Amino acid sequence: MKPYKEMSKDELVSLKAELDKQFEDAKSKGLKLDMSRGKQSVAQLDMTMGLMDVFDSSSVLKTEDGMDCRNYGLMDGIPEAKKLLGDMIGVPAENVLVFGNSSLSVMYDIISHAMTHGIMGSTPWCKLDKVKFLCPAPGYDRHFKITEYFGVEMITIPMTLEGPDMDLVEKYVSEDAAVKGIWCVPKYSNPLGISFSDETVRRFANLKPAAKDFRIIWDNAYAVHHLYDDKQDTILEILSECEKAGNPDMVIELCSTSKVSFAGGGIAGLAASKANLDYIRESMTVRTIGYDKVNQLRHVKYFKDINGIAAHMKKHADIIRPKFEAVLDVLDRELNGLGVGEWTKPVGGYFISFDSMEGCAKEIVAKCKEAGVVLTGAGATFPYGKDPKDSNIRIAPTFPTPEEMAAATDLFVLCVKLVSVNKLLESK
Amino acid sequence: MKPYKEMSKDELVSLKAELDKQFEDAKSKGLKLDMSRGKQSVAQLDMTMGLMDVFDSSSVLKTEDGMDCRNYGLMDGIPEAKKLLGDMIGVPAENVLVFGNSSLSVMYDIISHAMTHGIMGSTPWCKLDKVKFLCPAPGYDRHFKITEYFGVEMITIPMTLEGPDMDLVEKYVSEDAAVKGIWCVPKYSNPLGISFSDETVRRFANLKPAAKDFRIIWDNAYAVHHLYDDKQDTILEILSECEKAGNPDMVIELCSTSKVSFAGGGIAGLAASKANLDYIRESMTVRTIGYDKVNQLRHVKYFKDINGIAAHMKKHADIIRPKFEAVLDVLDRELNGLGVGEWTKPVGGYFISFDSMEGCAKEIVAKCKEAGVVLTGAGATFPYGKDPKDSNIRIAPTFPTPEEMAAATDLFVLCVKLVSVNKLLESK
Numbered sequence: 001m002k003p004y005k006e007m008s009k010d011e012l013v014s015l016k017a018e019l020d021k022q023f024e025d026a027k028s029k030g031l032k033l034d035m036s037r038g039k040q041s042v043a044q045l046d047m048t049m050g051l052m053d054v055f056d057s058s059s060v061l062k063t064e065d066g067m068d069c070r071n072y073g074l075m076d077g078i079p080e081a082k083k084l085l086g087d088m089i090g091v092p093a094e095n096v097l098v099f100g101n102s103s104l105s106v107m108y109d110i111i112s113h114a115m116t117h118g119i120m121g122s123t124p125w126c127k128l129d130k131v132k133f134l135c136p137a138p139g140y141d142r143h144f145k146i147t148e149y150f151g152v153e154m155i156t157i158p159m160t161l162e163g164p165d166m167d168l169v170e171k172y173v174s175e176d177a178a179v180k181g182i183w184c185v186p187k188y189s190n191p192l193g194i195s196f197s198d199e200t201v202r203r204f205a206n207l208k209p210a211a212k213d214f215r216i217i218w219d220n221a222y223a224v225h226h227l228y229d230d231k232q233d234t235i236l237e238i239l240s241e242c243e244k245a246g247n248p249d250m251v252i253e254l255c256s257t258s259k260v261s262f263a264g265g266g267i268a269g270l271a272a273s274k275a276n277l278d279y280i281r282e283s284m285t286v287r288t289i290g291y292d293k294v295n296q297l298r299h300v301k302y303f304k305d306i307n308g309i310a311a312h313m314k315k316h317a318d319i320i321r322p323k324f325e326a327v328l329d330v331l332d333r334e335l336n337g338l339g340v341g342e343w344t345k346p347v348g349g350y351f352i353s354f355d356s357m358e359g360c361a362k363e364i365v366a367k368c369k370e371a372g373v374v375l376t377g378a379g380a381t382f383p384y385g386k387d388p389k390d391s392n393i394r395i396a397p398t399f400p401t402p403e404e405m406a407a408a409t410d411l412f413v414l415c416v417k418l419v420s421v422n423k424l425l426e427s428k
Numbered sequence: 429m430k431p432y433k434e435m436s437k438d439e440l441v442s443l444k445a446e447l448d449k450q451f452e453d454a455k456s457k458g459l460k461l462d463m464s465r466g467k468q469s470v471a472q473l474d475m476t477m478g479l480m481d482v483f484d485s486s487s488v489l490k491t492e493d494g495m496d497c498r499n500y501g502l503m504d505g506i507p508e509a510k511k512l513l514g515d516m517i518g519v520p521a522e523n524v525l526v527f528g529n530s531s532l533s534v535m536y537d538i539i540s541h542a543m544t545h546g547i548m549g550s551t552p553w554c555k556l557d558k559v560k561f562l563c564p565a566p567g568y569d570r571h572f573k574i575t576e577y578f579g580v581e582m583i584t585i586p587m588t589l590e591g592p593d594m595d596l597v598e599k600y601v602s603e604d605a606a607v608k609g610i611w612c613v614p615k616y617s618n619p620l621g622i623s624f625s626d627e628t629v630r631r632f633a634n635l636k637p638a639a640k641d642f643r644i645i646w647d648n649a650y651a652v653h654h655l656y657d658d659k660q661d662t663i664l665e666i667l668s669e670c671e672k673a674g675n676p677d678m679v680i681e682l683c684s685t686s687k688v689s690f691a692g693g694g695i696a697g698l699a700a701s702k703a704n705l706d707y708i709r710e711s712m713t714v715r716t717i718g719y720d721k722v723n724q725l726r727h728v729k730y731f732k733d734i735n736g737i738a739a740h741m742k743k744h745a746d747i748i749r750p751k752f753e754a755v756l757d758v759l760d761r762e763l764n765g766l767g768v769g770e771w772t773k774p775v776g777g778y779f780i781s782f783d784s785m786e787g788c789a790k791e792i793v794a795k796c797k798e799a800g801v802v803l804t805g806a807g808a809t810f811p812y813g814k815d816p817k818d819s820n821i822r823i824a825p826t827f828p829t830p831e832e833m834a835a836a837t838d839l840f841v842l843c844v845k846l847v848s849v850n851k852l853l854e855s856k
Binding site: 048059108115116146262295 | 465467468470473476477478479480481483484485486487489496497498499500501502528529530532533536537540541543544552554555570573574577578686690691692693711713714715716717718719720721722723
């Protein structure tokens with residue numbers, strides 16, 4: 001089929017009639033599928049149930065150095081969990097703190113704490129006239145929600161396939177002392193699924209911030225989430241790059257086992273320089289006597305080490321790879337050459353990112369919903385939920401089965417075609 | 429022996445010589461005991477190890493209404509955990525949210541959030557010139573640390589055996605709009621071990637705050653922590669009292685299983701009016717996708733219901749009651765009638781509170797430390813760590829064995845005597 005843009009009005013009208021009919025048929029099937037959130041499927045969760053066998057009432061719940069995990073204490077995490085999470089992201093254990101089950105909470109707390117106390121002696125952000133954050137987009141909606149919630153002005157930075165537009169990042173960071181941070185998902189990014197190039201990471205490490213309390217929030221959520229054995233992204237380790245560049249305190253890195261073990265029952269980690277960690281420990285002392293160390297120990301006993309994690313992630317990949325491929329197959333087969341959209345082909349992570357023709361995303365998502373397929377709200381991947389081009393749509397293929405994903409994507413491409421035809425007809 | 433204050437200088441000098449010798453003997457024993465923190469003993473933790481048998485890899489980790497606890501979602505807690513924690517404090521499940529393992533974190537977050545966002549539409553506290561909190565003292569040091577950390581001005585309210593001095597509380601709360609809250613441990617209070625009388629609770633519920641965002645932080649940490657079957661304190665349920673009084677939104681109540689199951693692996697709850705909960709849920713949405721629901725479900729399966737909790741708490745009581753009694757026996761035997769101190773005789777909770785002669789507490793704690801017994805720092809039970817009378821000492825009898833507690837208390841009373849004699853000699 002030829003590109004839609006080259007079609008005459010008559011051709012478009014007749015195509016529209018056909019697509020409308022297909023859509024009515026699809027609607028009558030009563031689909032009920034959700035590809036809106038990056039959630040593990042039941043098969044993945046089942047695959048990790050051995051986590052529940054690790055302990056029984058005869059277990060000794062002590063750390064390797066004899067600390068009782070059942071009691072208060074060890075505020076910043078058990079040593080072996082620091083090592084495990086550190087190995088996931090290539091950072092020494094002494095640079096890691098271990099928290100509860102949510103790295104999102106840790107990021108929220110970082111911003112919240114900076115608002116009330118600043119960072120390492122800086123003016124509390126709530127006392128400043130203006131605080132700004134750089135938001136590479138499309139990006140993770142929940143990052144943007146945090147900064148929005150605290151009244152931080154968000155500046156959209158376009159994403160390329162190499163990472164954020166670093167010319168712009170460098171300009172803002174070096175020229176504007178109100179720019180206090182940037183949100184990043186450096187590996188298998190949400191939603192693009194791309195990984196930052198070595199040059200991008202090095203440019204990050206070599207930033208010359210106008211604000212001394214500027215922080216890169218490096219949310220390495222998909223560090224070990226490969227889809228293939230033979231095609232895997234690697235990224236440079238940011239902490240050591242920052243140290244090399246003379247900016248040891250500029251980055252705070254996050255990771256978690258939410259998509260390794262259980263989202264509702266995993267552990268989260270934070271990695272940073274010693275100076276940052278000492279500062280963070282100060283406020284932790286006020287906030288808590290310690291996180292759930294029993295669950296930290298449970299994870300260590302189950303996965304044992306980074307090899308255990310890697311082997312486990314292969315099993316996850318075996319379950320979700322077919323779903324990614326089901327989506328990509330349908331997109332390739334149905335949309336290639338039509339000029340109505342572009343999409344990424346990630347080799348890891350939890351998402352595929354789709355860009356429709358400008359001004360079509362909202363309508364596509366609405367159409368899908370009308371026929372029973374829920375997608376992430378259009379715009380969600382941009383600050384304030386506003387995609388200036390109204391074109392980005394995040395596809396989360398992991399939760400449904402491959403067959404369901406194929407069916408959902410069949411509907412999705414139909415909606416893309418239909419909305420694109422309508423759009424083109426408007427201008428005829 | 430007669431009261432020390434009635435002794436002549438010569439009598440005191442000779443007593444001092446004898447006590448000095450006893451102290452040197454005691455020091456030579458090389459004691460190493462800690463009665464500083466309210467921690468469970470190993471025997472208590474061992475007694476709860478069945479918690480680790482609740483799940484294995486064949487378990488179905490779903491809530492009663494079919495939600496998968498392993499995955500994201502159910503941000504504010506699983507229904508059956510709401511019920512369990514609600515029953516612990518006599519509040520309906522729909523008024524309860526369930527968090528991670530630390531109610532202290534929840535309290536920190538309440539204050540932190542009020543600083544940045546106010547409460548239910550009020551001005552963020554960080555935008556106000558002055559924010560004040562009432563701090564009944566002696567009280568829980570970690571409460572005071574939170575408000576101190578956020579620069580809140582703390583006003584000490586004397587504690588009586590009925591609860592805080594309510595005349596003062598009423599005066600401050602009704603007259604000063606900068607007074608935004610009060611810290612309370614209403615039952616088996618930390619450190620006094622007393623419980624608020626019905627009149628105290630009713631006066632709390634009937635407060636007429638000048639600040640519309642005034643909140644009572646009702647830390648019901650020891651709700652089910654009785655030491656005896658036949659002597660148990662009960663307190664009026666504050667949420668319903670506040671509602672009756674036309675102040676439904678004035679209180680936020682906390683509880684946890686830190687001293688029911690494991691401190692490093694329990695669950696915490698918050699109870700409040702629907703309006704408060706709706707408001708709190710708004711910020712939770714930004715902060716997290718959900719807490720550890722697997723652990724919430726584990727607790728419900730283990731304890732089953734409030735009867736299970738009550739039965740379990742009897743076992744705790746059997747372990748810690750002898751320790752309380754060991755302390756009280758030594759205090760009674762050694763200090764009765766000497767006029768050098770007064771102490772509480774709690775029937776629940778985790779602490780005994782001792783008041784020395786004025787100006788002696790710091791010295792007593794230092795002396796104990798010199799001979800190997802660690803007590804909570806003198807002053808810790810007051811705002812800013814400053815006890816105006818330098819007389820309150822918190823004794824935490826739960827962690828050591830009864831024999832160790834007896835030995836530690838032997839040393840403690842010796843130090844009390846010695847420091848008191850020295851004090852009296854100073855004025856001779």
